[in-house]
Amino acid sequence: MSAPESKPLAHPVRVKIVLAVLAAALTVAGGVPLFKHRHFGTPFVAGPGVTKVIKLSDYSPGLKGRFVDADVFVMEGAEPGGKALIMANTHANEPAGYLAVKILIENAVVQKGTLYIIPTINVSASRNTKAGDGYPLYYDIPTDWGRVRFRMGTRDASPLESWPDPDVYIHYPDKQLLSYLDLRNTNRTWPGRPNGPMMERVTYAAMELMRKEKIDLAFDFHGAETMFPVTNCIVAPQKSAKFATLASMMVKAMEGFDSHVEPSPQNFRGLSHREIGDFSNTLPFLLEAPIPFLDQPTGPKTVKLLLDGKDPFLLSLAKKKKLFVSYDANGWPMDKRVGQHMSTTLEIIRQFSKKTPDRAIRLSGAPKYADLVRDGVGKYFHDPAKAEPGRIHYE
Amino acid sequence: MNVIMIFYYLITAALVCLLGWNLIREKKSANDMILGLLVMIPLVLRLLRVK
Numbered sequence: 001m002s003a004p005e006s007k008p009l010a011h012p013v014r015v016k017i018v019l020a021v022l023a024a025a026l027t028v029a030g031g032v033p034l035f036k037h038r039h040f041g042t043p044f045v046a047g048p049g050v051t052k053v054i055k056l057s058d059y060s061p062g063l064k065g066r067f068v069d070a071d072v073f074v075m076e077g078a079e080p081g082g083k084a085l086i087m088a089n090t091h092a093n094e095p096a097g098y099l100a101v102k103i104l105i106e107n108a109v110v111q112k113g114t115l116y117i118i119p120t121i122n123v124s125a126s127r128n129t130k131a132g133d134g135y136p137l138y139y140d141i142p143t144d145w146g147r148v149r150f151r152m153g154t155r156d157a158s159p160l161e162s163w164p165d166p167d168v169y170i171h172y173p174d175k176q177l178l179s180y181l182d183l184r185n186t187n188r189t190w191p192g193r194p195n196g197p198m199m200e201r202v203t204y205a206a207m208e209l210m211r212k213e214k215i216d217l218a219f220d221f222h223g224a225e226t227m228f229p230v231t232n233c234i235v236a237p238q239k240s241a242k243f244a245t246l247a248s249m250m251v252k253a254m255e256g257f258d259s260h261v262e263p264s265p266q267n268f269r270g271l272s273h274r275e276i277g278d279f280s281n282t283l284p285f286l287l288e289a290p291i292p293f294l295d296q297p298t299g300p301k302t303v304k305l306l307l308d309g310k311d312p313f314l315l316s317l318a319k320k321k322k323l324f325v326s327y328d329a330n331g332w333p334m335d336k337r338v339g340q341h342m343s344t345t346l347e348i349i350r351q352f353s354k355k356t357p358d359r360a361i362r363l364s365g366a367p368k369y370a371d372l373v374r375d376g377v378g379k380y381f382h383d384p385a386k387a388e389p390g391r392i393h394y395e
Numbered sequence: 396m397n398v399i400m401i402f403y404y405l406i407t408a409a410l411v412c413l414l415g416w417n418l419i420r421e422k423k424s425a426n427d428m429i430l431g432l433l434v435m436i437p438l439v440l441r442l443l444r445v446k
Binding site for chain 2: 006007008009012015016019020022023026027030031034035038158159160162163164
């Protein structure tokens, strides 16, 4: 039976104009917040320890002029020593590491050795969002002088930088088959190649930085779900395991928090803790702090959940022993997560410096776990209104 | 921007043109007009390099 033939509209042009205007209004209403988010910058005040700010493309011309080119804050001590690289926002929906490096950049001073800090290694992911999961576009951290607004990013780079996705991502150089999405995931594209897909270029530039600058230690800050087994830990390959284990024991004994050591799997390619160790002389460490916001069975993905980590569904699951971390009504607040990253990093640097005095790194001014839990992270952010204009960098 | 990405932008632009042409030709169904316009929104956002 054929469908009844509909009659022509009485005023089709008028109807089209009205509908087109409505569609344009929807496009603008949806597009403007996303455009603003993509171009929003949080001020980072280069503290007394920052000696220069360079670009990742300085190490690989394939990134020159690209949207994904990242800032590298360099903090050189008066005395030569070892070198460490700290990277945050590999996954830009795991922001504790990003806040930790902001605190380091604004407060720390290096006396011996050099620190290289990349606040956002995946620039594109930090300017992307996950609308389907109801992610907030921004979150605010209170300080004594006002609120600091940060972009909430997501795990993968935007298709605006890397499009289309393949059916399967074939890792380079191992040829391991990974998820199609991993082409835009900077923790699957290590060690990268200079003219490969965009995220491989980013990781290649970071590898070049490590090789050319002879970096001793590399830290990659992450967050992981409380229901994911690899959480609240230091992921390290065999060559880094000694320092990770010592640091894990020391933070447990001296600072009262857990961060166990997980071995870096040899057969799972593309991860920073695996490829940095295999393709350079640097000792890699990937730090995971629990982030309840990323767990699937939670309530709405609100800023409150992101910052305090309190969720009644996770609490119920914790009582059934379904989580991989201890979890109570206090949740897992941001201050605690940032503190874990900070203290674990400082402890690994301290242990490395003790064992290799000629490559030691000594720094001061960085708050530790207890300071951050007591004072809150906002206490350590500097007011850009009081900074010299040349010292402000929008990240 | 690599070659395949340029092709994808050209494909997107072609789709927007086709949807626009269908909208111009449609005389009977307001539902089809709405459908065409809604499908165009993400394509336009991609062409404008917003999302």
